[in-house]
Amino acid sequence: MSILLETKNLCAQYGKVLAVQNINLKVKSGQVVTVIGANGAGKSTLLNAIMGSLPVPGSANGEVVYQEHDISRLIVEDRVANGLCLVPEKRELFSSMPVEDNLLLGGFRRYRAREKNWRDTLDEVYELFPRLKERRMQNAGTLSGGERQMLAVGRALMGKPKVLMLDEPSLGLAPLVVREVFHTIMRLRENGVSILLVEQNARAALQVADYGYVLEMGEVRLEGNASELLHDPRVIESYLGFGKQDN
Numbered sequence: 001m002s003i004l005l006e007t008k009n010l011c012a013q014y015g016k017v018l019a020v021q022n023i024n025l026k027v028k029s030g031q032v033v034t035v036i037g038a039n040g041a042g043k044s045t046l047l048n049a050i051m052g053s054l055p056v057p058g059s060a061n062g063e064v065v066y067q068e069h070d071i072s073r074l075i076v077e078d079r080v081a082n083g084l085c086l087v088p089e090k091r092e093l094f095s096s097m098p099v100e101d102n103l104l105l106g107g108f109r110r111y112r113a114r115e116k117n118w119r120d121t122l123d124e125v126y127e128l129f130p131r132l133k134e135r136r137m138q139n140a141g142t143l144s145g146g147e148r149q150m151l152a153v154g155r156a157l158m159g160k161p162k163v164l165m166l167d168e169p170s171l172g173l174a175p176l177v178v179r180e181v182f183h184t185i186m187r188l189r190e191n192g193v194s195i196l197l198v199e200q201n202a203r204a205a206l207q208v209a210d211y212g213y214v215l216e217m218g219e220v221r222l223e224g225n226a227s228e229l230l231h232d233p234r235v236i237e238s239y240l241g242f243g244k245q246d247n
C-alpha cells in the first residue's frame with residue numbers, strides 16, 4: 001500500500017505556545033487512520049496544519065508530504081486542488097442556503113477547472129445520503145445535527161478528495177446517529193477514499209480505523225494498528241473507560 005499523506009516532524013504553534021510537536025504520521029492509500037486524544041490535545045490543530053488552514057499562516061513547520069511532494073508551502077486552495085479536504089469541527093455550512101446549493105458549492109473548484117461531469121458527483125452523494133436528496137431544497141440551517149454532518153461530508157465529497165480529513169464527525173450526535181456516521185466512514189473507505197479521522201469517541205474511531213495515533217499534549221504518545229490499540233491497557237484506561245461501551 002503506497003503512502004498518500006505523510007507528516008515529518010510537523011509542529012504548529014499559536015503565538016509562542018507549541019500546540020503540536022514533531023508529528024510523524026502516515027496515511028496509506030485506502031486506509032482509515034485515526035488520531036484520538038483528550039480535549040486540547042492538539043487534534044484540530046494537527047488537521048489544520050496539514051490543511052494549511054491555521055489562523056496565522058506560516059505558524060507550522062516541518063513537512064507535509066502528499067503523493068511524495070512537499071506541499072507544506074502551498075496555500076489551502078492548492079492543497080484542496082491536490083486532493084486534500086477537511087471537514088472542520090464547526091462544519092461551516094451556508095445556513096441560509098438550501099442543501100443542494102451547499103453541495104454544488106463543494107464542486108465549485110471542479111466546475112471552475114471545467115472538469116467534465118463534475119455534477120454527476122451530486123448523484124453519488126445523494127446515493128450515499130438519501131436523506132439529503134429528500135431535503136435538497138431545505139435550508140442547511142434547519143437541518144438536524146446528523147443531517148448537517150452528512151451535508152458537510154457530502155459537500156467535501158463533491159470536490160472528489162483523495163484524502164478526507166474529518167474533525168470530530170460524531171460530536172454532539174445521538175448514539176444511533178453516531179453509528180450511522182461511522183457506517184458512512186466505512187462505506188467511503190470501500191469507495192476508495194482515504195480518511196484521516198480525528199475523534200474523541202476513541203472506541204468507535206478505533207473500531208473503523210486501520211491505524212491509530214494517540215495524541216497527548218501535542219505529541220504522539222502511542223501509535224499502532226487500531227485493533228491493537230483497542231486492546232492496549234494504556235488506551236483502555238485513559239480513553240475507553242473500564243468496560244464502557246460508547247455506542
Ligand SMILES: Nc1ncnc2c1ncn2[C@@H]1O[C@H](COP(=O)(O)OP(=O)(O)OP(=O)(O)O)[C@@H](O)[C@H]1O
Nearest residue numbers: 014019037038039040041042043044045046055200
Ligand atoms: N486559535 C487559537 N489560538 C490560541 N490557542 C489555540 C487556538 N486554537 C487552539 N488553541 C490551543 O491549542 C491547544 C490544542 O487545541 P486543539 O483545538 O488543537 O485541540 P483538540 O485536541 O482538537 O481539542 P478538542 O477535542 O477539545 O477540540 C489547546 O491548548 C488550545 O487552547
